[in-house]
Amino acid sequence: xxxxxxxxxxxxxxxxxxxxxxxxxxxxxxxxxxxxxxxxxxxxxxxxxxxxxxxxxxxxxxxxxxxxxxxxxxxxxxxxxxxxxxxxxxxxxxxxxxxxxxxxxxxxxxxxxxxxxxxxxxxxxxxxxxxxxxxxxxxxxxxxxxxxxxxxxxxxxxxxxxxxxxxxxxxxxxxxxxxxxxxxxxxxxxxxxxxxxxxxxxxxxxxxxxxxxxxxxxxxxxxxxxxxxxxxxxxxxxxxxxxxxxxxxxxxxxxxxxxxxxxxxxxxxxxxxxxxxxxxxxxxxxxxxxxxxxxxxxxxxxxxxxxxxxxxxxxxxxxxxxxxxxxxxxxxxxxxxxxxxxxxxxxxxxxxxxxxxxxxxxxxxxxxxxxxxxxxxxxxxxxxxxxxxxxxxxxxxxxxxxxxxxxxxxxxxxxxxxxxxxxxxxxxxxxxxxxxxxxxxxxxxxxxxxxxxxxxxxxxxxxxxxxxxxxxxxxxxxxxxxxxxxx
Amino acid sequence: xxxxxxxxxxxxxxxxxxxxxxxxxxxxxxxxxxxxxxxxxxxxxxxxxxxxxxxxxxxxxxxxxxxxxxxxxxxxxxxxxxxxxxxxxxxxxxxxxx
Numbered sequence: 001x002x003x004x005x006x007x008x009x010x011x012x013x014x015x016x017x018x019x020x021x022x023x024x025x026x027x028x029x030x031x032x033x034x035x036x037x038x039x040x041x042x043x044x045x046x047x048x049x050x051x052x053x054x055x056x057x058x059x060x061x062x063x064x065x066x067x068x069x070x071x072x073x074x075x076x077x078x079x080x081x082x083x084x085x086x087x088x089x090x091x092x093x094x095x096x097x098x099x100x101x102x103x104x105x106x107x108x109x110x111x112x113x114x115x116x117x118x119x120x121x122x123x124x125x126x127x128x129x130x131x132x133x134x135x136x137x138x139x140x141x142x143x144x145x146x147x148x149x150x151x152x153x154x155x156x157x158x159x160x161x162x163x164x165x166x167x168x169x170x171x172x173x174x175x176x177x178x179x180x181x182x183x184x185x186x187x188x189x190x191x192x193x194x195x196x197x198x199x200x201x202x203x204x205x206x207x208x209x210x211x212x213x214x215x216x217x218x219x220x221x222x223x224x225x226x227x228x229x230x231x232x233x234x235x236x237x238x239x240x241x242x243x244x245x246x247x248x249x250x251x252x253x254x255x256x257x258x259x260x261x262x263x264x265x266x267x268x269x270x271x272x273x274x275x276x277x278x279x280x281x282x283x284x285x286x287x288x289x290x291x292x293x294x295x296x297x298x299x300x301x302x303x304x305x306x307x308x309x310x311x312x313x314x315x316x317x318x319x320x321x322x323x324x325x326x327x328x329x330x331x332x333x334x335x336x337x338x339x340x341x342x343x344x345x346x347x348x349x350x351x352x353x354x355x356x357x358x359x360x361x362x363x364x365x366x367x368x369x370x371x372x373x374x375x376x377x378x379x380x381x382x383x384x385x386x387x388x389x390x391x392x393x394x395x396x397x398x399x400x401x402x403x404x405x406x407x408x409x410x411x412x413x414x415x416x417x418x419x420x421x422x423x424x425x426x427x428x429x430x431x432x433x434x435x436x437x438x439x440x441x442x443x444x445x446x447x448x449x450x451x452x453x454x455x456x457x458x459x460x461x462x463x464x465x466x467x468x469x470x471x472x473x474x475x476x477x478x479x480x481x482x483x484x485x486x487x
Numbered sequence: 488x489x490x491x492x493x494x495x496x497x498x499x500x501x502x503x504x505x506x507x508x509x510x511x512x513x514x515x516x517x518x519x520x521x522x523x524x525x526x527x528x529x530x531x532x533x534x535x536x537x538x539x540x541x542x543x544x545x546x547x548x549x550x551x552x553x554x555x556x557x558x559x560x561x562x563x564x565x566x567x568x569x570x571x572x573x574x575x576x577x578x579x580x581x582x583x584x585x
Contacts, residue, residue: 098569099569101561101565101566101568101569102560102561194544194545194546195545195546208543208544208545232551234553234554235553237550237551237552237553238544238546238550239551240546240551241551300534302530303530303531303534305527306527306528306530306531307531309524309528310528310531317505321505321506324506325571326570326571326578326580327566327569327570327578328569328570328571329571330571331571331572333581337581338581339581339583340580340581340583341506342581343580343581344506345506345507345508346508348506348507348508349507349508349509352507354513357507357509357513357517358517358520358521360505360507361498361501361502361505361507361517361521362521362524362525364501364504364505365496365501365521365525368501368504374532375525375528375531377541378531378532378534378536379531380541380542380543381534381536381539381540381541381542382531382534382536383541383542384539384540384541384542385534385536385539387542387545419520419524420520420523420524420527423524434545435545436544436545436546437545461545
């Protein structure tokens with residue numbers, strides 16, 4: 001199964017001359033052609049760009065150049081990231097005709113590392129959703145069961161990797177948008193520390209929360225992709241100057257005596273019995289590896305969903321004010337003599353989908369003079385409590401673990417009439433987002449219905465290395481690895 | 488007892504503030520959604536935040552600044568070319584002055 005190779009296996013075969021980057025790329029493109037209608041993972045396929053990069057990787061190898069870190073590896077890019085010359089829509093109609101005139105720093109870094117960029121992946125519009133059903137174009141479906149969502153908002157990137165259409169992918173994670181789809185699709189998703197990766201060229205949703213991260217079939221692959229894209233970028237003032245270690249080197253390291261804290265509050269009533277059983281199995285596996293596992297308490301988990309949805313919608317209402325039909329994007333003139341205000345209103349009405357409008361209204365409300373203190377400022381204060389509680393816990397343990405999500409992937413349409421129910425499904429991923437901490441989702445097993453479940457590992461700021469180390473050690477003993485999506 | 492700020496939720500008013508147009512159906516359904524979501528968010532009021540400073544960003548203070556050197560990685564022409572309507576290198580909007 002060529003398409004399901006890990007990044008490391010693929011690079012090894014290329015190095016040995018057992019495959020060419022062109023053959024690997026053609027295989028990935030063929031799989032996209034064969035399955036995208038059914039799965040809806042890609043909004044655009046960048047075939048010519050991909051084949052040109054593959055040929056260059058083959059020429060470099062033929063010349064005997066030192067291999068680049070991702071030379072010849074097919075990688076999919078979430079459509080929230082600008083790829084020069086390719087459409088960048090963030091799955092919104094308002095950007096239907098937008099072709100990026102510049103490139104996200106992370107995309108430029110992937111190219112410099114020899115990656116083969118195969119296309120732009122489907123997502124919830126402006127990353128607002130947990131199911132990739134809120135794409136303005138078509139919903140994305142879970143390859144394990146096409147009546148289920150793949151999670152979101154980076155569902156297309158997760159499915160691209162899960163279905164062998166790409167060996168790795170980039171996503172963005174504001175409140176769990178990499179980790180939750182990784183859990184639902186049986187892939188590995190790595191959200192780094194806030195500030196670890198440049199957001200230059202990422203369509204902004206909630207700027208104090210957004211981070212770019214990686215998907216792959218294994219922890220090592222996700223670590224390698226993150227290593228390539230991480231590091232300070234003068235174009236993004238929030239990107240950190242912290243040195244970037246070789247995250248991949250943490251894979252295979254001993255985890256004996258590492259201290260694991262289990263978030264007790266994540267084991268409450270909302271956790272499905274099969275997800276609980278899988279999580280308890282993961283804890284036994286970690287103990288079997290020699291880790292010390294203890295229960296810890298995060299009382300503020302109860303307030304994470306409310307805090308996040310106040311802050312994220314407030315920031316979104318501000319960030320999305322730029323879509324006005326003037327400088328780029330869709331313009332709608334309701335009548336030939338419409339005023340500027342009428343033009344802006346009509347452009348936004350037709351350009352934005354229902355979930356985006358709902359969040360803009362909510363964010364606008366919490367920023368009104370009457371609600372500012374009770375909602376927005378209050379949520380910022382509770383955010384500090386969440387962060388301080390997490391940092392205090394991480395002073396006593398090396399990583400914190402919980403299930404990535406309370407249930408297996410939910411059915412398409414399950415939350416159509418109840419947006420709050422969808423928001424509540426993000427509960428376990430939100431604390432790390434609010435605190436800006438690195439977090440990984442690694443497959444932990446299958447639900448009673450045979451769908452993937454994930455283990456979330458959260459670390460200290462800029463300590464992705466320990467998160468990766470624990471994730472890789474767990475992955476090596478987890479029974480999940482033999483599983484693959486049903487055809 | 489403070490007045491509940493949710494009393495001011497009117498989708499039509501919020502839409503006007505946000506530069507959105509809503510149909511009557513949308514205004515009704517969003518109004519119901521906002522009521523439910525904000526009722527849930529009132530959970531925040533149970534947290535004692537006395538003496539807690541707001542946290543706007545997880546970045547611990549320092550945002551590294553770059554040298555103040557102009558960069559021209561994207562030309563003005565390429566930017567204006569993205570506009571739905573442009574003329575002579577400028578964005579064109581409906582007339583705003585009579």
